Structure formats: C-alpha cells, structure tokens
Amino acid sequence: xxxxxxxxYYREILILxxxxxxxxxxMSVAPxxxxxxxxxxxxxDVRVDGHSYLEFLIPGLVAMNSMTQAFxxxxxxxxxxxxxxxxxxxxxxPIHNIAYxxxxxxxGMTRAFLSAVIILVIxxxxxxxxxxxxxxxxxxxxxxFLFASLAVCLAMLVKSHADQALLTNFFITPMAFLGxxxxxxxxxxxxxxxxxxxxxxxxxxxAIRTSAFGGVPSAVSCxxxxxxxxxxxxxxxxxxxxxxx
Amino acid sequence: xxxxxxLTKKYKTVEALKGITLDVPxxxxxxxxxxxxxxxxxxxRILTGLARPTSGDATLHGFHILRESLEARxxxxxxxxxxxxxxxxxxRENLDIHGRLFDMPRRERKxxxxxxLEYVDILDRRDSPVKTLSGGLKRxxxxxxxxxxxxxxLFLDEPTVGLDPAIRRRLWSLIKKIQxxxxxxxxxxxxxEEAEFLAERVAFLNEGSIVAxxxxxxxxxxxxxxxxxxxxxxxxxTVYFRSREEANRRVAGREEGGFILRRVNLExxxxxxxxxxxxxx
Numbered sequence: 001x002x003x004x005x006x007x008x009y010y011r012e013i014l015i016l017x018x019x020x021x022x023x024x025x026x027m028s029v030a031p032x033x034x035x036x037x038x039x040x041x042x043x044x045d046v047r048v049d050g051h052s053y054l055e056f057l058i059p060g061l062v063a064m065n066s067m068t069q070a071f072x073x074x075x076x077x078x079x080x081x082x083x084x085x086x087x088x089x090x091x092x093x094p095i096h097n098i099a100y101x102x103x104x105x106x107x108g109m110t111r112a113f114l115s116a117v118i119i120l121v122i123x124x125x126x127x128x129x130x131x132x133x134x135x136x137x138x139x140x141x142x143x144x145f146l147f148a149s150l151a152v153c154l155a156m157l158v159k160s161h162a163d164q165a166l167l168t169n170f171f172i173t174p175m176a177f178l179g180x181x182x183x184x185x186x187x188x189x190x191x192x193x194x195x196x197x198x199x200x201x202x203x204x205x206x207a208i209r210t211s212a213f214g215g216v217p218s219a220v221s222c223x224x225x226x227x228x229x230x231x232x233x234x235x236x237x238x239x240x241x242x243x244x245x
Numbered sequence: 246x247x248x249x250x251x252l253t254k255k256y257k258t259v260e261a262l263k264g265i266t267l268d269v270p271x272x273x274x275x276x277x278x279x280x281x282x283x284x285x286x287x288x289x290r291i292l293t294g295l296a297r298p299t300s301g302d303a304t305l306h307g308f309h310i311l312r313e314s315l316e317a318r319x320x321x322x323x324x325x326x327x328x329x330x331x332x333x334x335x336x337r338e339n340l341d342i343h344g345r346l347f348d349m350p351r352r353e354r355k356x357x358x359x360x361x362l363e364y365v366d367i368l369d370r371r372d373s374p375v376k377t378l379s380g381g382l383k384r385x386x387x388x389x390x391x392x393x394x395x396x397x398x399l400f401l402d403e404p405t406v407g408l409d410p411a412i413r414r415r416l417w418s419l420i421k422k423i424q425x426x427x428x429x430x431x432x433x434x435x436x437x438e439e440a441e442f443l444a445e446r447v448a449f450l451n452e453g454s455i456v457a458x459x460x461x462x463x464x465x466x467x468x469x470x471x472x473x474x475x476x477x478x479x480x481x482x483t484v485y486f487r488s489r490e491e492a493n494r495r496v497a498g499r500e501e502g503g504f505i506l507r508r509v510n511l512e513x514x515x516x517x518x519x520x521x522x523x524x525x526x
Binding site: 002004006007008010011014015018019080084085086088089090092093094095096173244 | 293294295297315316318321323325327328329330331332333334338339342343344347348399442
C-alpha cells in the first residue's frame, strides 16, 4: 500500500534542499516582522498569565508558522500539477494514492518542523528559552499533520494555481490572526471564544504553548486535532482519487 | 499486447471516445492518428491510468487497467505530449525519482540511469539541471525516463511535436531502436510522414471513433499510387491514379506549375475518409 511514498517525499525534500537558504529566509520573514511589531514594539511591558509577551508570542508563532508552512505544500503540489505537469508522472506510476498522500503530507510536516526550529532559534536570539520537550513536538506534529492534510485535499480540488491563493485567504489568513497566536483566546467575550474553539489552530496554539511552558496540553485539544487531521487525511486520499479525470 | 474493447469516455456533454475496439500485438509499432480533439490523448490517458473510462475494458499484457491498475501501470512507460520534467532537478535526479516510483533497488537504479542516458545519447548531461536543456534534449530525457523500468509497452503521445526536423529524425531512429529491443510502441502523431516511416499499422481516429485500421501501405493502396493536386475553378482538387503513366496522360500537354504530381500519402487517405486534414496540435 505504502510502496512509493518515499519517492514522493524524497522528491519534495530534494526540491526543498535545492532552495533551502531561500526557503529558510522566506520562512523567517513573517515571524520576524511579527516579533518586531508585536513582541518588541507593543509587548515589551505586557505580561500574560505570568509570562512576558515574548514568551507568550514565540509558541504562538511556532503554531502559526508550522500551520502556514505545512499548508504551503499545496503550492508545491499545484506547481507540480499545473506548471510542471509532474503530477501525471505520479498518476502513471504503480503506487497507491495513499502512498502519494502520505509522501506529500510528510513533506509538508518536514517544512513545518523546519519553520518551528527557525522560530525557536529567533526566539533564543531574542532571549526566550522555553521547554521544548516531546509534548511540544507532538503538538507541532499534530498541527502540521492536520494542515498538510488540508493542503493536499484543497490542492486536489482546485482547478488552477490562482484558486489556491483564494483558498489560503479564506482558510489560513483568518486562522493565523484569530487562532490564539497573538492574544489569549480566553480573554475574548464568551461567544467569540466559542467560535474560535472551532478553529484547529486555537487548539494547536494552546497545546504548543502549554507544553512550551512545561505543562501537559489538554487531551481534548490533542484529540480534536488528531480527529480533524485523520478526517482530512481520508479526504485527501479521496480527493486524489477524484483528480484522476 | 494491448487489448481495448468498446472503450468510451464522456466529459459532461462531450463524447471523447465512442466505443473504441483495438488489439495491438506484442512488439508492434502502432500509429494512432487523428486531428485535434479526435480522442488520441484521451485513449492514452485512460490506458496509462491518468483518466478513467466511462465504459468498456482494456488490458495491458493481460492486466486490466482498472481491476489490476498497479500491475497494468507497471507494464507501460509514458512520454506525454507536454514536457513534464522537474526543471529544478538534474537529469539524473529526474530518472532516479522515476526509478524509486517503480520500486527499483538502488543499485539497479544507478546502473539503469547511466544505461538509459547512454541509450538516448545524453550521458554527458547527466548532472545538468533540466532547465538548462533544449526542447529536443528534454524529449530525450523523457524517453529515457519512460524506459527506466524496462516497460513492455511504450506510449508516445506526439513525441516529436515542436522539434526541428533533424532532431525529429534522430528521435525516429531512437523509437525504431526501442521497438527492435522488443517493446510494443503506441504512437500518436500528427506528422503523417512520421507515421508512414515508423508504424507497422495505423488507426485513424475521427471524432472518437476509429474510421480505418490497416498497414499504411494497404491504406494508401486503397486510393492508388500517385496523386495529382490541381486547381479546378479556384479550388484545389486531388485525383488519384494507379500508375504514373495514368497520371502522366492526365497532365499531358499542360504547362508546368499548375499542378503537383506526387505519391499518395496517409494524409490523402485520412482526407478521403473524413474530409478533414490531420492538423498540427
């Protein structure tokens, strides 16, 4: 069943390696800007739940950046599909769709982990040292698995590269700003909190932040992330099937 | 052996294939000809697993394209009409990924990459990024990639489109060489001389149906051996003759330049059958 998944993963990693410096620079730009604007600019004198705002912000940026970078695999898939037409090479190969989906999702997760490491390095350079133990990385893994699966799903559904930008605007941008990256969700009015708890990033940011502060992330958040991620994985598999016209 | 039975494909309101039935025996170089939109690429897409048929059956060396799709796909190599290489990667890396997709062991992959690149005569460009290659070289890389896993059937969808005549002829030699090594070749082309030169049998496809299936020689013999193109009241008309003498009698006494006397070709057969030309895509 999984035969061939490594070929898919290996190709994505090979391409990532060819432009690693550019990619890393690009992964650093947004978090650096947020760190300067919100962390150093506005948050110097702000404390949240006993932590400095910078300490609050860094795990939030890890959640946000791992989400955007995992989702960015959709862009790579679309380039392969609509521009280079390489997707046809995969369709004509004797591999199961599940192997294709797994390879692409793992590639998205690899990008997400790389972006998380970049943020932690930027955080350390800013004097922020938190606890990055197994629970922290498990939370990053759940978050990136979910958004990489969503990326594969949507990449198969869009009909052109331009549609992809539209979907990013609808799904990712609102989540980045409302999912607890920059502010504690529990400070919002009750009904807003209820709405925000429908966003996977809210649960991911909470899990990543709690574990970075040395705590144990909420089991409910982790289960929600795992269930949504699993459902999106199945959807991704079905969408790849659908892409065979 | 390629076996196709009553294959149809509908795209919403368009019926791209209307019940194609066809057998291509092992080792044959088969030409599949037709104008744009006649269903050539759709047939190849279905046979290679890129599209699903609406109805009908097809097997590749006995493997059903839907029920045994992975084994069926393992039988074939595909050179699609559009260039579909990873431009960011090198020639070697493109072939290596193909080998991995077909589950080839590392040592076999390594040896086969060099063997195939030598076969298509671009071994010296092994480590060049694909984006630095010309269109002709990219085509040859695509052929090498399609042959990496030693397929028994090679699908070539307009393999020489956009190439200059000298490179086209070089690819023809390569295609002949591949066939001589035992592969079955399923070739679509709109270059009529390409089909005449390469194919042992050809099928003419028109609006999703096969309108003729024969050897090029037998098809052309249906019309005659010689064709006379002449202007009649402002329109070009073509008349066919069994022999040169017959044709000569027709033009006897006429001034040169008002007509062209030439051998019958496959394009004449297609026009006679359908009233259309096999146009460039």
